[in-house]
Amino acid sequence: xxxxxxxxxxxxxxxxxxxxxxxxxxxxxxxLKRVEETxxxxxxxxxxxxxxxxxxxxxxxxxxxxxxxxLGYDADGFYINxxxxxxxxxxxxxxEKFANQRGLVLHVFxxxxxxxxxxxxxxxxxxxxxxxxxxxxxxxxNKFAKERGYKVVATGHNLDDETAVLLSNVxxxxxxxxxxxxxxxxxxxxxxxxxxxxVKFSEKENALYAFLAKIEYVEEECPFAExxxxxxxxxxxxxxxxxxxxxxxxxxxxxxxxxxxxxxAEQVALRPCSLCGEPxxxxxxxxxxxxxxxxxxxxxxxxxx
Amino acid sequence: MKVRVFYKGSLKELEFEKEKVRVSDLLMAxxxxxxxxxxxxxxxxxxxxxxIKDGEELRVINAISGG
Ligand SMILES: [Zn+2]
Ligand SMILES: [Zn+2]
Numbered sequence: 001x002x003x004x005x006x007x008x009x010x011x012x013x014x015x016x017x018x019x020x021x022x023x024x025x026x027x028x029x030x031x032l033k034r035v036e037e038t039x040x041x042x043x044x045x046x047x048x049x050x051x052x053x054x055x056x057x058x059x060x061x062x063x064x065x066x067x068x069x070x071l072g073y074d075a076d077g078f079y080i081n082x083x084x085x086x087x088x089x090x091x092x093x094x095x096e097k098f099a100n101q102r103g104l105v106l107h108v109f110x111x112x113x114x115x116x117x118x119x120x121x122x123x124x125x126x127x128x129x130x131x132x133x134x135x136x137x138x139x140x141x142n143k144f145a146k147e148r149g150y151k152v153v154a155t156g157h158n159l160d161d162e163t164a165v166l167l168s169n170v171x172x173x174x175x176x177x178x179x180x181x182x183x184x185x186x187x188x189x190x191x192x193x194x195x196x197x198x199v200k201f202s203e204k205e206n207a208l209y210a211f212l213a214k215i216e217y218v219e220e221e222c223p224f225a226e227x228x229x230x231x232x233x234x235x236x237x238x239x240x241x242x243x244x245x246x247x248x249x250x251x252x253x254x255x256x257x258x259x260x261x262x263x264x265a266e267q268v269a270l271r272p273c274s275l276c277g278e279p280x281x282x283x284x285x286x287x288x289x290x291x292x293x294x295x296x297x298x299x300x301x302x303x304x305x
Numbered sequence: 306m307k308v309r310v311f312y313k314g315s316l317k318e319l320e321f322e323k324e325k326v327r328v329s330d331l332l333m334a335x336x337x338x339x340x341x342x343x344x345x346x347x348x349x350x351x352x353x354x355x356x357i358k359d360g361e362e363l364r365v366i367n368a369i370s371g372g
Contacts, residue, residue, distance in 0.1 A: 002352065012350045055320050058370065160341075160369070189356035220315055221370060234369055238340040271334065 002226055003058040005032075013208055014292065017244035024212050031209045035067040042183045044151045044176055044195040053073040054131040054141050055106075057091030057099075057218040060156030062098055066215055068154070069102055075154070077106040078144060080137055083117025084223060091218045098215065107148075109140055115287070116294045118224060124297055125290075132290065139287045142279060157196040162235035163248045166255055174302045179263035182256070184185075189270045190279035195254035204236075211254040306359040310335070313367070330352040333363060341368045 002011040004023035011021035022030055038044075045051055053068065055061040055077045068075040079095045081088050081245035092108065108256070112115060115136065122129050145153050169177045187193040198206060210217050240247045242256070271276065273285035307320050308331065319334055328344045328351045335342075344351045344362040357363070 011352075042360060059368070060370075155357065202341075203370065204343065207366055208343065208350065211350065211366065225370070230358035231369060234341075237356070238338055238369075242340045 013212075015205065017202075017241070017249055027205075027208065028212055028220070031205070032067055032070055034200060035064075035070050038183070038200050039195075039197050042195070044154070044184055044197060045073070045193075047073060049074065049151045049152050051152045052078050052107075052141070052145045052148075054137070054153060054155045055095050056156070057094040057217075059097070059215070059217045060158050060161075060198060060203070060206045062156075062215050062217045063206045063210045063213070064154060064211055065098070065158045066102075066105070067209075068197075069104060075104075076150070077104060078122050078153075079106060079108050081110045081112070083110070083112040083131065084119060086168070087220060087223060088216075090220065094216060096220050107144065109144065111140075112138060114140065116133070116289055119291070121294070122224065124293055128228075131229060133224070135286060136290075139278065139285075142192050142194075143189075146190075150192060151187075152193045152195055154195050154197055156198055157207075158198045158201050158203050158206055159248055160234050161230070161251060162196070162199050163237050163252050164230045164298050166252060167233050167237060168229065175263065179260070179265040182198060182220055183261065190272065190277075199252070202248065223294060284302065306357075308360070309362040310356055312362045313339045316362075325358075327353065328355045328357065330346065331357060331363070332365070337367055339366070341369045 002021040003009065004011045004026050006026040006029070007023060009023045012024050014021045015026045020030075047272055051068065051073055053061065053065045053075050055065055057079070065075060065077055076223050077095060077099055079092060081092050095106055096108075098104075112120075115121070118129055118133055121132055125132050141153050159301075166178075166181060168183065183196045183199045185191070185194040209215075237248055268281050270279040270281060273280045273288055274283050274289040278283060278285050278287070306326060307318055308326070308368070309316060309318050310331070310336070321330070321334070329339060331344060332339055332342055332353075339353050339360055342368055345366060346361070349365075
């Protein structure tokens with residue numbers, strides 16, 4: 001039987017990559033401390049800054065919001081309803097319940113009203129849903145944060161998300177993506193600062209926290225994410241991790257320490273979109289172009305008079 | 306022996322030939338790794354070496370997600 005590193009009681013959680021075991025209480029304590037250390041290590045934000053947490057109803061983003069709340073940060077939630085049937089209903093409910101139980105502010109944004117639902121967009125677009133969905137989420141989260149005076153947008157990306165992306169970027173030597181892969185993206189040119197305070201936690205560590213902190217999250221996977229290549233990369237990395245605990249954390253942290261400083265981000269000139277004013281490289285931003293395609297499609301499908 | 310497993314919103318029954326079944330055997334039978342999944346009995350997270358009781362109901366949580 002393993003014993004808690006802190007109190008010597010029976011441990012419920014063992015973390016092979018840290019070679020440490022904890023009881024419930026001390027796991028929560030360890031987790032919160034590590035979140036705070038990560039925020040400080042990468043200078044993400046301070047106690048007085050207004051933070052907007054992008055929440056999906058899943059374990060990562062709700063664990064992040066819970067941790068920020070417990071640590072005394074000024075953090076409100078932002079939920080984008082993607083219009084994906086029961087999945088979106090359940091996720092929104094989970095976020096609302098979470099916020100109500102803690103007396104926190106949750107902003108709800110409906111993609112269907114602003115553009116179209118993800119299933120409707122999937123009919124129009126040839127790309128994978130995760131591609132345009134991610135783009136829309138970034139756009140509206142950034143826009144909302146700016147309009148409401150939030151200094152930072154925080155997302156629940158974890159170590160598995162980051163290493164899966166890193167692996168895929170390395171496999172195809174996407175130098176430009178690699179140069180921009182970071183736990184902190186600075187503000188400027190129409191962008192609010194974006195941070196990922198959970199980059200040092202594996203998905204399992206977040207799921208353990210969510211379970212032990214009694215967070216009611218949606219376990220169900222987004223139906224459009226099924227078969228995503230990131231899951232394959234995650235499983236591959238987990239095989240390495242099992243054989244040699246600590247591999248993922250080393251892969252990611254050493255990339256940030258040793259490799260990233262050698263990469264120079266491509267300097268792209270940004271200017272305000274002529275339609276919405278958000279930063280873009282072209283004349284019209286990709287979200288406005290998407291909206292134009294939606295308008296055209298609904299025009300051609302409606303009966304002519 | 307049999308064990309009932311609550312996994313991703315549905316309940317399924319698993320049967321094992323041997324009598325001594327551990328948490329790690331259960332995960333393996335479900336094609337999951339302890340690297341990203343864990344087993345829960347009531348309010349407790351079970352260590353990998355824990356023996357499973359015949360006929361009991363457990364919850365399995367898989368932390369891997371797409372996106
Ligand atoms: Zn303890
Ligand atoms: Zn625009």
